Amino acid sequence: MVRGFGELEAAIMEVVWAADAPLPVREVTNRLRPGREPAFTTVQTVMDILYRKGWVDRELQGRGYRYWAKAGREDYVAGLMASALQASPDRAAALARFVEGMDQAEIDELRAALAAARADEPPP
DSSP states (O other), X not given: OOOOOOHHHHHHHHHHHXXXXXXXXXXXXXXXXXXXXXXXXXXXXXXXXXHHHTSEEXXXXXXXXXXXXXXXXXXXXXXXHHHHHHTOSOHHHHHHHHHHTSOHHHHHHHHHHHHHHHTTOOOO
16 A cells, blocks of 8 residues: 655655656755755655655765665556555446546557556557
C-alpha cells in the first residue's frame, strides 16, 4: 500500500525526479526556493525519511550524501491508484467511474496499455 507524500516530501521528490544527476541536500534545498523556505536540516531529515521509505537512494560523497530517485513519478502514482482501488469494496465500479472521467486520448492510451499487457509486452 502506497501512502501519499506529505507536502514537503512531494516537493522534494519533484526536485529529485527533475534532476539529471544525484543531488546533495544543499542543492535540493536551493531548488525548493523561492516557493518554500525550509531549513537545510528539515530537508535533510525528510530526505532521510524518503530514503528509509525506499523512494530515494543515496551515496556518501565527501562529507554528505547525494540522493537520486529509486522509483519514478509514474510508479508513485500507480501505487496511489492501486491503494485507492484496494479501499473500494467494488473495484470494477471504481475503475468504471475512473474511466468515465477520462478523455478520448487517455482512453486510447489505456486501450493500448491493456492490449500490451495481454500480449505481455511493454506499452508503447
